[in-house]
Amino acid sequence: MKNITFICFLFTFYVAFASQDKGIYMQYRIDSTQFDKSLKSNESAFSFTFYNLTETNVNPKTELLYSFNGVNQHTKLDAQNHFDLNVKSGSYSFVFFYSSDYYEIYTDSIVGKSQHKTYVSIFFQKAEEQMIMVDKPVIYLYPEIPTIVEVKVKPKGEFTFTYPTYNNGWEVNASPSGEFKIGDNQYNYLFWEAAQDNLEELFDITTGFIVETENTVSFLEERLTEFGLNDKEKADFITFWGPQIMKNEHSFVHFVTNEDCNQFAELEIIPNPDHIYRLYIQITPISKEKTHTYKDQKLSKINRTGFTVIEWGGSNFSNSQIPTQFN
DSSP, X not given: OOSOOTTTOOOOSOOOOOOGGGTOOOSEEEEEXXXXXXXXXTEEEEEEEEESOOTTTOOTTOOEEEEETTEEEEEOOOTTSEEEEEEESEEEOEEEEOOTTBOOEEOOOEEEOTTEEEEEEEEOOBGGGXXXXXXXXXXXXXXXXXXXXXXXXXXXXXXXXXXXXXXXXXXXXXXXXXXXXXXXXXXXXXXXXXXXXXGGGGOOOSEEEEEEGGGHHHHHHHHHHHHTOOXXXXXXXXXXXXXXXXXXXXXXXXXXXXXXXXXXXXXXXXXXXXXXEEEEEEEEEOSSSOOSOOEEOOOOOOOOOSSEEEEEEEEEOOGGGSOGGGO
16 A cells, blocks of 8 residues: 555545544545635635644655646645645546555545635545444344334444434334334435444454455355345345455455454344344455465354344455455
């Protein structure tokens, strides 16, 4: 990850969109947009200020490398770690790279309004401090009769997104079909994501599977059927994780199940379900079809009698996070 070629700008770092008051790392924040009469018609400006570059880390000779809409540029920051950029009015996506000590930053498309200056704060992060996402865990509820259910998730990291909004938990009116209501709104599952430190240390490479791109869907269908997910749950899982695996020519995949998923988050559900089944997938690209010794993983089939709760989620690891055995 530290060996970054600027022209390519390897976009491997996740974007966490969350409020600072929760202590969640964010890459950038749009602070304000103000009218600037010094700008010409059809001209706009961006004012960037960079944070987390301490005096001991900043090298005055180091240039900030950046691009907007694919146009590569470089500049030096002033004493306040700041620079301005004037451009034609329009929408711009930016990428910033300071040094190999920090992860690169990239933004969504930001609109530059005519004769307006947009003030943007950029938050660099030290490379060794990278957080990894616990991606898209979804929770399905299947009570035997219509039931008011309280659900709390206690992630080991910090929430980055929840849906519906997590207000110290969810209280839902659940039905046996798996559909439930919160107020007047109807949902099929509860959704949460979190950022967590040191997830790579929880990646067990002694059991799992080597998956080739072209075999991704059939592999997932077989494994999820083995575990016991129903057709809807399998479709939800495959449409999210299938494309993640297919980005790699070869992937190593390991599943974490049931109580072992407490290392990512603990669930508290009232009334107590008869069964809680959890399935988390861990994915990493590998350079060759098989580069280390491992055993095929066996998944135990679930029992869906009584009030049953199903949860799936996972993490996708980059080349810089995988064990040395894969290099």
